[in-house]
Amino acid sequence: MIILNSIQDMQKYILQEKTEGNSVGFVPTMGYLHEGHLSLMERAKNEADIVVVSIFVNPLQFGPNEDFDRYPRDFERDKKLAEEAGADVLFYPDTKEMYPDKPVVTVSVNRRTDALCGKSRTGHFDGVATVLTKLFHIVSPDKAFFGLKDAQQVAVVRGLVDDFNFPVEIIGCETKRESDGLAMSSRNVYLSEEERKEAHHLYQSLQKAQSWLSNCDSGETEEKMIKYLEEHTAGTVEYCKVLSYPELLPPVKDDKKLIIALSVRFSKARLIDNVIIDNILEKQGSEEEKCSVI
Numbered sequence: 289m290i291i292l293n294s295i296q297d298m299q300k301y302i303l304q305e306k307t308e309g310n311s312v313g314f315v316p317t318m319g320y321l322h323e324g325h326l327s328l329m330e331r332a333k334n335e336a337d338i339v340v341v342s343i344f345v346n347p348l349q350f351g352p353n354e355d356f357d358r359y360p361r362d363f364e365r366d367k368k369l370a371e372e373a374g375a376d377v378l379f380y381p382d383t384k385e386m387y388p389d390k391p392v393v394t395v396s397v398n399r400r401t402d403a404l405c406g407k408s409r410t411g412h413f414d415g416v417a418t419v420l421t422k423l424f425h426i427v428s429p430d431k432a433f434f435g436l437k438d439a440q441q442v443a444v445v446r447g448l449v450d451d452f453n454f455p456v457e458i459i460g461c462e463t464k465r466e467s468d469g470l471a472m473s474s475r476n477v478y479l480s481e482e483e484r485k486e487a488h489h490l491y492q493s494l495q496k497a498q499s500w501l502s503n504c505d506s507g508e509t510e511e512k513m514i515k516y517l518e519e520h521t522a523g524t525v526e527y528c529k530v531l532s533y534p535e536l537l538p539p540v541k542d543d544k545k546l547i548i549a550l551s552v553r554f555s556k557a558r559l560i561d562n563v564i565i566d567n568i569l570e571k572q573g574s575e576e577e578k579c580s581v582i
């Protein structure tokens with residue numbers, strides 16, 4: 289595996305590969321790799337000739353009171369894991385390389401960000417869209433692989449490539465989970481022992497919500513999720529939402545897909561999770577049967 293730190297070297301490498309007719313699969317990350325990231329690399333390996341992984345903790349997508357400084361980092365471990373997963377190139381620029389100055393131009397996201405993390409992390413998706421615009425220009429991928437744990441990010445990135453005509457196919461990949469159902473996340477290391485034990489209730493609440501939703505409306509389902517999480521965890525519920533996907537608007541019967549999403553703050557970790565399901569609202573029972581499932 290080759291490690292490249294400069295944008296120029298990365299672009300030169302890609303130009304050579306493209307000249308030789310090789311397709312490029314790209315997995316952008318912020319490092320501190322886990323099996324979720326590795327599953328994206330394995331998928332990329334199956335679908336492209338060469339796999340480029342980037343590790344860059346992007347300051348533009350963190351708010352002033354967020355965890356940019358203490359975001360977990362371990363480059364030596366990441367290097368080993370990425371190589372074992374079959375990455376051909378690790379792009380590892382520093383902040384000065386990506387942002388030598390305050391950017392003259394940044395990308396501003398207009399839709400799909402009024403709810404969920406976009407609502408609580410002001411400017412977050414502008415930062416994500418800006419760094420991905422740069423990374424897509426640097427890596428010129430044919431396909432880019434993103435985890436559906438960050439489903440709102442996937443919805444925004446699809447909007448970015450459609451609106452700006454990036455010649456890249458965005459592949460949304462399923463969420464890898466621990467054996468108790470907790471979604472893998474770099475931020476899971478922030479959980480205390482006690483918090484880790486109760487964290488499986490996040491996924492439990494998403495599963496229960498799917499069955500509640502066959503009898504309750506979306507608002508009632510959200511309330512039941514909040515109650516369940518408050519009873520089963522010491523975390524603070526930031527949001528529990530049922531929305532259309534990918535537009536992330538209040539659901540209506542004509543929507544094809546729904547997302548059930550949550551965010552819970554523990555003492556040091558803010559965790560998110562979701563499931564994306566076919567719209568079952570139109571199949572709900574009669575008024576008398578509504579919300580009978582506890």
Ligand SMILES: Nc1ncnc2c1ncn2[C@@H]1O[C@H](COP(=O)(O)OP(=O)(O)OP(=O)(O)O)[C@@H](O)[C@H]1O
Pocket residue numbers: 316317318319323324325327328433434435436437438461462463464465471472473474475476
């Ligand atoms: N459990 C997972 N399964 C599949 N993909 C994942 C998983 N967790 C993260 N990813 C994906 O890996 C890519 C890089 O994500 P990132 O480096 O932010 O890791 P992360 O674990 O999501 O970090 P954090 O949860 O702390 O934000 C993103 O596309 C993200 O959706």
Ligand SMILES: CC(C)(CO)[C@@H](O)C(=O)[O-]
Pocket residue numbers: 316317318344346349416419420438441
């Ligand atoms: C896509 C990404 C690497 C952009 O910084 C980041 O948001 C992430 O790791 O999901």
Ligand code: BAL
Pocket residue numbers: 318349438
């Ligand atoms: N995976 C999402 C990146 C972030 O939380 O900033």
